[in-house]
Amino acid sequence: MTSETISQAVEVRRPNLRLAFVIIIAGFIISVGISIYAIRNSQAQVRLITTHRLSNIELVSRLLFDLNQERLLVDAHIFEKQKENMDIIEEDLTKVEADISAATGAYEPSDAEVQAALKQLEAELSALPPRVASAISLSRQNLDVEAQKKMRNLQPQFEEIERSSNHLLRLNQTRADEEIARITFLQLSAIILLAILTVVWTVFAILTAIRVTRLIAERETWLRQTMRLLEERNRELDAFAGRVAHDLRAPLNTINLAAAVIDEPKVDTSRASHALRRGVKAMETLIEDLLTLSRISGQTTGTICHVANVVAFVRDDLKPKLDALGALLQIETTDAAVSCSEGLLRQVLWNLGENAVKYRRADVQLQLKILGRATLRSYEITVSDNGMGMSAAEVEHAFEPFFRGKQVKSTPGTGLGLSIVKRVIEASGGSASIDSIPGRGTTFRIQLPLAESKVAWRVTA
């Protein structure tokens, strides 16, 4: 696993949890709002009933009571013979009549129908006092029979007033019932709405909780994987550092020995100076390769190059070497834009070409073929030779840093060439593989992603 895939794994999906939480909180606020609205409205209705309906009913009851009182007082007046007692009864009658008009005046009609009923009652009531007064004046003259007759004649009017009062009472009762029904309806609908909202929001909250839990589990798994990868990478890095140190020390030993030979007074130092230069060169090459390897990730991200340009360079790079060996070079590539740094792709093809030269068969003319073509999704480059080839075991390890094949120990090399190839290709989002037959030759197959413009062109074509 390379550092690129680790950084890719970091981009795990981040769903909009904030929105979910806002929705849940909004849900609870709406529920609370509905509750408050329902309670406030019920209170207002209740207040209306207690202030208007009940007091109105009370007023009508008072009116009826006063009317009865009036009739009783008139009867008492008729029976009474004493003048002073009559005065007291008349005083009481005046009070009762005042109370009747006070009661009707205090009445507050709530709508047109009640208003009409009240108007009728008032009209009937206003017709009453003059007639009662005439009965009283007859009674004062002790014309009791006439007075009684007068009062009996008034009976239908009293009944009419009672009917009107009862009608008003019923109207009040109906209005009160209607208002109570409204409160019940309001409370019921609020309860139903709250129940629905609670169910919906609870389900939503549960789903969100499940999602959050799953997400946490996902992250944990990912974290563990990343940890494992990092540990693996650390171990690889330690091993790599060990190999680097070892491979740098080897030429250093040679240089040391060469220095010792040069210090010897009576020996031929020409071989020593050659060995010294070779040792220095080996260290230089190794350091160069290590630098290339370390710079790969930085150079490849987001860069694009054209295969034709790279191939032209590689041809120029390899030509002198191949000509000197009398080797055949065949290059057949179609041009395409691929996502890879130009310098690094050049290095890749150069490394593969140099490998072919290094590991050629001594008795056979070297043939090197570089073929390139765009497939649907990627660009494929194959570099094939007719060299020594590799065994299956060697192919398996060929891309590892510092691996060197069995037969090639004597050939100079750092063991980093192919690992550079692999790192460059993988860092560019591609893949590299090897087909090889020992004693027949090797084919390196490289897949590189096409740059986006090329893909778009292919889709429209």
Add this chain to the structure above:
Amino acid sequence: VPDILIVDDNPDNLDLLTIILDAAGHEVQTAADGRERLEAVTRRIPDVVLLDVEMPDLADRKPYSPEALLQIVARALQEKTARQPRRKAS
């Protein structure tokens, strides 16, 4: 002056060590790598063996441990000593 056998897979090192030890008047034998060449050392039994301890076994890519290398050298020398008296006798 003791006879010396040098075992090292680096040809430059072999050359340079041979030059130094030659100059000091030693009889030097060299073996470059692996079992076969080492076992082919038959000229004479060395008094001293200079051994590169991190010689790779090229078949499985693992460096020989010093003990394993010493065993190989010892076996090679044993076989040689076993052969030499017979040659002398015949």
